[in-house]
Amino acid sequence: MPARVQPTARQVRLGAELRKLREAAGLTSREAARLLGTNPAQMSQIEAGNAGVSGDRVRRLAVQYACADRELVDALVEMATDRTRGWWDEYRDVLPPVFQDLAELEHHARFMQVVGTAHVPGLLQTEDYARAVFDYVIPELPENERALRVEHRLRRRQVLTREDAASYEALVHESVLRTRVADRVVARSQLDELLSQSERPNITVRVIPFDVDGFAGAGAMMFYAGGRVPELDTVQRDAPYGSVFVDAPAQLLAMRTLFRRVEAAALAPAKSQDYIHRMTKEL
Numbered sequence: 001m002p003a004r005v006q007p008t009a010r011q012v013r014l015g016a017e018l019r020k021l022r023e024a025a026g027l028t029s030r031e032a033a034r035l036l037g038t039n040p041a042q043m044s045q046i047e048a049g050n051a052g053v054s055g056d057r058v059r060r061l062a063v064q065y066a067c068a069d070r071e072l073v074d075a076l077v078e079m080a081t082d083r084t085r086g087w088w089d090e091y092r093d094v095l096p097p098v099f100q101d102l103a104e105l106e107h108h109a110r111f112m113q114v115v116g117t118a119h120v121p122g123l124l125q126t127e128d129y130a131r132a133v134f135d136y137v138i139p140e141l142p143e144n145e146r147a148l149r150v151e152h153r154l155r156r157r158q159v160l161t162r163e164d165a166a167s168y169e170a171l172v173h174e175s176v177l178r179t180r181v182a183d184r185v186v187a188r189s190q191l192d193e194l195l196s197q198s199e200r201p202n203i204t205v206r207v208i209p210f211d212v213d214g215f216a217g218a219g220a221m222m223f224y225a226g227g228r229v230p231e232l233d234t235v236q237r238d239a240p241y242g243s244v245f246v247d248a249p250a251q252l253l254a255m256r257t258l259f260r261r262v263e264a265a266a267l268a269p270a271k272s273q274d275y276i277h278r279m280t281k282e283l
Contacts, residue, residue, distance in 0.1 A: 007048075010104055011049040014053070014080060016047070017076055017231075018053070018076070021067050022061070058080045084104075086103065101245070105236065110226040110228060111167045111226040112166055112224070113168075113223075114169070115258075117220055123157055128189065128190075160202065160203060161200070166226075168204070169206070171206050172207055174209050191276055192280060195280070222236070222255055233252050235252065235255045
């Protein structure tokens, strides 16, 4: 099987998790390859996400690595055998890979938690709001690529409305809601959209008001996606030169702790709706 030209973040994660299990078992890549009946080069490709691995091989490796966590092994098998080609694949050669990786992460998430301290979270943005953000952040974008980015962002929203939609909790600072990325009309429409989305049974929007005491989380922007098991959770954060995906156990624990701290500063859902409604009337 030829090596993948550009593995997805999900494929890379599977390989990384298999490598973690091998290292925990105290085996070298060469020893693991021998147990699997393959060569070290192929083993390295699997662990780098550059080559696929069957579900049977994942289970064989788990046995060799003395991994007794059945739920984790089942989740890894699911990752190995999943052949989903989602709508995001249409953008594979026309947008940066992170766009597809983020949409795929959202598609597979068991729950989603997001902290917005700079912009309204992407899944809750209106078309005009999203376009204004892209215009400002990357003003030199050609119109055709800007249109594709906006289109991709809007299509991501379907993950919130599908039949088996995961729970989605958004913590949004008041500064985000009061910042006009475009004009008054776009701002009012965006607030109306937040109120509308918050009526869905799987969506919770909570506001962190300006006057809350003890809030120092201005840099707490994050998107936390729950995996099938906690070990496979993933955090996406924006960095100066693009997005980064965080999955190391210590980092995940730190992000969970950070989310709880931000959550403690947010208004209850009903009070948040009233808060947003008052801001809408002020526009």
